[in-house]
Amino acid sequence: MIKLRQVFGLYGSGYGSRSISTILGISRTTIRKYLRIFNESSLSLKELLCKDGATLFDFFGLAPTTHHSPRLDALSALLPDYAKRLRKRGVTRKALYSEYIKRYPQGYSYCSFNRFLRAYMNLSKTIMHIEYKAGEKLFIDFAGDRQYIINPTTGQKKYVEVFVAILPTSQYTYVEAVMSQSKEDLIMATRHALEFFGGVPTMIVPDNLKAAVKHPNGYEAEINDDFEAFATHYHAVVMPARVRKPKDKALVEDAVKLTYARIYPELKEEDRGSLETLNQAIRSALEKHNNMILTGRTYSRREQFEDIEQSQLKPLPTVPFELHNRKMLTVQRNGHVRLLGHYYSVPHTYVGKKVTVFYTSQHVEIYQYYRLIAQHIRNYQGFGFTTIKEHLPAAHRLYLEEDPTPYLKRAKEIDPVVEDFLQIVIERKKPLLAACKSCKGILSFENKVGKDRLIAACKYAHKLGVYNYLSKAKGSILQELKKIERTELLILDDFGLQPLDTTARSLLMDIIEDRHGKKSTIIASQIPIGAWYEAIADQTVADAIMDRIIHGAIKIQLKGESMRKRKNI
Known part of the structure; x- marks a missing residue:
C-alpha cells in the first residue's frame, strides 16, 4: 500500500516512470500499468490519494497483501515525525537514523532508511505542499x-x-x-x-x-x-x-x-x-x-x-526600517561626514573612506559595503556636530571631557561681560572641544593685555557679532589702534558729553598712551577740564589719562556765542 501511494506521490511531483522505478525498485511495466489505469479514470491525483487502502486495491485490480512486516510498520509510524523534524535547522538524516537504530537495533540499514524517508517526503510534498526549511x-x-x-x-x-x-x-x-x-x-x-x-x-x-x-x-x-x-x-x-x-x-x-x-x-x-x-x-x-x-x-x-x-525566525531589529534618502559621502579628516550642513561622526578608522548615508526625518544611518558603522538621531543644526565619543581616537576623547564650567567661573570673576561672551561662544561653537579651546584662548588675554582690554575686546567683538574667531576681532581693534597711533594729528571732538564706559575708557587710555610725546592731539570739549574726571568715570584711569593730557599741553579757551546758536543749528 505504501509503495502504491509512493508511486503516485512521485508522479505528482513530476517524476517519470523510469525515475519512479529507480527510486522505489518497482518494474517500469508495473508503474506504467498503474499510471495507465489512473490516466484513464476521471479522478484527480488528490482524490486518488485520499482513498483508503481497500478502495485503492480495488481500483487497480489488486488483492490486498497478506504480508505483514513489523519492521516496516514501526518505521512507517515514525516517518511523519522524522519528516517534520527534518525541516528544522540542524536536523540531519544521519542524526535521525542514529536515533532510529538505537530504538530498533534490528531496523533497516541507513540506505533503506533514507529510501523510505525520501519516498514519504515526496508523497508528503504532494499532499501538504511543504518543501522548505522552517524560517528559510x-x-x-x-x-x-x-x-x-x-x-x-x-x-x-x-x-x-x-x-x-x-x-x-x-x-x-x-x-x-x-x-x-x-x-x-x-x-x-x-x-x-x-x-x-x-x-x-x-x-x-x-x-x-x-x-x-x-x-x-x-x-x-x-x-x-x-x-x-x-x-x-x-x-x-x-x-x-x-x-x-x-x-x-x-x-x-x-x-x-x-x-x-x-x-x-x-x-x-x-x-x-x-x-x-x-x-x-x-x-x-x-x-x-x-x-x-x-x-x-x-x-x-x-x-x-x-x-x-x-x-x-531571526529576531526583529530594535529600530524598524524607514525608507531612507541616500547620499554617497567621504569621511572627513575630523572623523565626520557632512550631511545637509550638519556633521555626524563615524569610527575614526573610516577616515577618507567612501560611505553610504541613509537618512530620514528622524534618523541617520551610515554604511560601508552594507555594514552599518554608525547611527545618529537626525540633527538640523547648521554646521553643528553630532559626535559619539567612542568614534574618536583615544587621544581625542580626552578633549570631549572638557568642562566649560571653570572657564565661565573665571570669566565671571573678571567681568559679567566676559562671562556672557564666553557663554555665547560655548553655545555656538561645537563640538565642546573647540569651544573650550576658544575659552582658554580668550581668557589668556587677561595676562597679555590686562582685564580692561580683555573686557573691551569682548564688548567690541560682541558688537561685531564675532564669536567663532575672537583673534580676528581682537586683531581689528589692534589694527585701528595702530592706525590712530600713526596719525599725525588726531582731533577728539565734543569730549565728555557722555560718561565713558569700561570699553571707551580702556580704548582712550590706549590712544593717549600710544600718542603721548609722539604725535599731536587736539581735544575739544564744551565742558571745563575739571569736569573731565567725572566724564571719564573712573578715578584711577582718569588720573592716568589727565596726567598725560595736561602735561605739556597748550590750553585754548574760546569765549563768545556758540556758532550753532548763531546759525540756528
Missing part, C-alpha cells in the same frame, strides 16, 4: 484582483492593491491592502508582514515585482537599491523567484487564490470607508483563515507556525 523563506506578491475603498464624501471608488505574504513551511499568511505597488508601499507592507510574523526569515522571495527587482535574471537578478537596503536592515537577503519557473512561486499564488476565496468575501461595503477600515476587516478574515484546520490535517496554519516555524 518568505514569499511575497500582489494579488491580481484589486480591492477598493469608497470616498465617504463623493462616493467615488478608489482601487487599491492587495499584498500577500506566506511562510511556506507552515503556510502562515499575511494580507494587507495598500494604495499602490510602489516601492514605498511594498517596503512598508513587507515590514508589516515581518512584524506580524514576529521575526525575520533568511530570504525574502518577491515575484519579480518592479518595486523590488530592477532587472529579472535567471541567475542573478538586479535588486532595487531601496528594497535591498530594507532587507539588509532586517538581516535578510532578497532572492527573486526565477522567471518562467512556476514552482518558485506556487505557494504564494495558492495563498493569493485562498485570499480570493476566504478574505475577499468577508469584506463588506461598510468596511471600505478608508484604507484603515478595510485593513481591519482583512485582519479579521485573515485571523479566521490562519486558524482554520488544514485540509486532511489536524492542525491549523497558526498551530503549524507556532510549532515549527516561529522559533526558526
